[in-house]
Amino acid sequence: MSFFSFGQSAEIDVVLTDAETRKKAEHKTEDGKKDKYFLFYDGETVAGKVNVTLKNPGKRLEHQGIKIEFVGQIELYYDRGNHHEFVSLVKDLARPGELTQSQTFDFEFTHVEKPYESYTGQNVKLRYFLRATVSRRLNDISKEMDIVVHTLSTYPELNSSIKMEVGIEDCLHIEFEYNKSKYHLKDVIVGKIYFLLVRIKIKHMEIDIIKRETTGTGPSVYHENDTIAKYEIMDGAPVRGESIPIRLFLAGYEMTPTMRDINKKFSVRYYLNLVLIDEEERRYFKQQEITLWRKGDVVRKSMSSQATIGAQRFEGSKSSVSSVLDLKCRA
Amino acid sequence: MSDPTVADTRRLNSKPQDLTDAYGPPSNFLEIDVYDPQTTGVGRNRFTTYEVRMQTNLPIFKLKDSVVRRRYSDFEWLKNELERDSKIVVPPLPGKALKRQLPFRGDEGIFEDSFIEERRVGLEQFINRLAGHPLAQNERCLHMFLQDESIDRNYIPGKVRHSPRDENDVYSAHLLNPTPPGCLALSLEPTLSLP
Numbered sequence: 165m166s167f168f169s170f171g172q173s174a175e176i177d178v179v180l181t182d183a184e185t186r187k188k189a190e191h192k193t194e195d196g197k198k199d200k201y202f203l204f205y206d207g208e209t210v211a212g213k214v215n216v217t218l219k220n221p222g223k224r225l226e227h228q229g230i231k232i233e234f235v236g237q238i239e240l241y242y243d244r245g246n247h248h249e250f251v252s253l254v255k256d257l258a259r260p261g262e263l264t265q266s267q268t269f270d271f272e273f274t275h276v277e278k279p280y281e282s283y284t285g286q287n288v289k290l291r292y293f294l295r296a297t298v299s300r301r302l303n304d305i306s307k308e309m310d311i312v313v314h315t316l317s318t319y320p321e322l323n324s325s326i327k328m329e330v331g332i333e334d335c336l337h338i339e340f341e342y343n344k345s346k347y348h349l350k351d352v353i354v355g356k357i358y359f360l361l362v363r364i365k366i367k368h369m370e371i372d373i374i375k376r377e378t379t380g381t382g383p384s385v386y387h388e389n390d391t392i393a394k395y396e397i398m399d400g401a402p403v404r405g406e407s408i409p410i411r412l413f414l415a416g417y418e419m420t421p422t423m424r425d426i427n428k429k430f431s432v433r434y435y436l437n438l439v440l441i442d443e444e445e446r447r448y449f450k451q452q453e454i455t456l457w458r459k460g461d462v463v464r465k466s467m468s469s470q471a472t473i474g475a476q477r478f479e480g481s482k483s484s485v486s487s488v489l490d491l492k493c494r495a
Numbered sequence: 496m497s498d499p500t501v502a503d504t505r506r507l508n509s510k511p512q513d514l515t516d517a518y519g520p521p522s523n524f525l526e527i528d529v530y531d532p533q534t535t536g537v538g539r540n541r542f543t544t545y546e547v548r549m550q551t552n553l554p555i556f557k558l559k560d561s562v563v564r565r566r567y568s569d570f571e572w573l574k575n576e577l578e579r580d581s582k583i584v585v586p587p588l589p590g591k592a593l594k595r596q597l598p599f600r601g602d603e604g605i606f607e608d609s610f611i612e613e614r615r616v617g618l619e620q621f622i623n624r625l626a627g628h629p630l631a632q633n634e635r636c637l638h639m640f641l642q643d644e645s646i647d648r649n650y651i652p653g654k655v656r657h658s659p660r661d662e663n664d665v666y667s668a669h670l671l672n673p674t675p676p677g678c679l680a681l682s683l684e685p686t687l688s689l690p
Contacts, residue, residue, distance in 0.1 A: 330683035334555065334656075335629045338683070341507060352502045356509055363523050363553055365627065401523075405516035407509035438683075444586075444624045450683040 176307035180212040201312040211272035228299035230258035317457040337361035348459040355410035369398040372437040529619035576636040589617025
């Protein structure tokens, strides 16, 4: 914006065509506040109008061109100068000339690819925005409008359970099991911890969800760990043969889908950390990565995956799988 | 037909627990008592010893019930051995009380009943915390301290077990959560499958 009171200036406004109907999603800003932005998915068209309103209605506005850009970029906080643009589209709205009155320009970016989900983290930010610019000799007038992009997935074909026997030789042996390795953001982690050998004095056990944001490559890799949740699953001393159930609802926690090596710039991964604490505050832990994905609102489970879920209840009983399928077919 | 948007949260199947496991004695029994302080010797050569009794059902200890007599400097020796040879954070000992050993005190100094009791409690806490540590249980010096009649200061330091429970296995994982100072975090590694 110009500070000079003489000459002409203008205000730019970007309005989407479907502003009335399009859903908005909450997204955290860099300083931790939550704001709502228009929500887009990969492949959707971004269309609307750019309103250029002259501040002094009598005067003319000379300009070197008016354009609108759709940008998707990754910004590393320690390297603010370099934005890595992975999507960059431009539409010229007006050739260099002058505006004698306020004007509105239509634009449409058709079926725009939005390969990654919007992300605001501790050391990196991935954002999409529209930027309308009125170029001028001395200073441009521009306006940015951020949008939020979600990446959707469907139920994975292969989603095996995680089951492992771990411990400290002759001291503590446990078998832990989580019902899946891939969970959607509103899913439930169902599992169990089975004690095979307990020669230490355990006080309690908890499951932590840890988010690890990795930025940088090669020797300058940096991991930022954040404990999203601590959930106590057992209070008191277990003995051999005891089985402790786990039921952890993910919808209550603020998480994003797993993001692996996004544009070779950063990753966001999630881990379940099983922690046992003994009476002397010593901690025994086992960490396991899980994959998180975002489920679309209207997605129907396939019949075969429903049957698989039903069969998971029964350890090793194959006959029940076919009977469940039979029931589903008849329904 | 069940609602496809509601997740199945039923518990996973598990084997029912054997009642002898459920109601039997726990396998983690370990109790050490430090008691019966006795001051022996005369004049400047006096020192106090304590009876250290260990009762346990942990298989790593040869004796399930052992009694030995130890003095404060024996506890110090144990702490130093473990700090040198093992990677564990050794719990603190009760103080050395050097001030109490200066002359011209109004009271009995380190032979004062209240001080001996304070020290006894501290030594008991120290040895219980230490003996329950899976890595300390590997060290020859701990077993010698608890179960040999006398401490051979010329012993050859070493590990008690030859099987994989050593520092490299147990500490190998990247510790994610910052642990509070003095706290210990051991990573659980895949165990050899039992027959």
